[in-house]
Amino acid sequence: MLVKCRYCNNKVDRKDAFKVVVDGKNIYYCNEAEYLTVLHDRKIRDDTYECINEIFGYKIINTALFKELSFILGSYSYDQILAYLKENKDYMTSVIQQRDYSSEYAKIRYFSAMIKNGIADFKVKEKEAPKQVEVDIPDGHYKRRQKKRSLSDIEEQVGE
Known part of the structure; x- marks a missing residue:
């Protein structure tokens, strides 16, 4: 079947x-790989909405948020949106919390406009790898010089 x-x-x-x-x-x-892909996508989506709730300071139930995000998802993935939100979380939180809005819908629209205007120029910052300095130390082929001897010392040694 x-x-x-x-x-x-x-x-x-x-x-x-x-x-x-x-x-x-x-x-x-x-196969199991497809199932794990579904779980990963679901986790990224949930993390995105959790980050949005943290920015707003409460859990948003208004469906306008989902509609606004679905419009943004036409161009960008949840991964990109989440990376943008995490990078600019402090700024967005301060802007959303400080302004007075006439309704929650207006707050959501303003939030989505901030994302739309900023995400196009956003690039994920790559983690800086620690610089590895390779020091080229030549092998030590140092031979100790023999102590300078006077001609009289050589004559004494040969004469013995």
């Missing part, structure tokens, strides 16, 4: 599919 993969919508034989039981229902994926 064929089942449908939740990630890629391909038909897969039930024996070959990766099965996950959620609330007593079986959910099928082509």
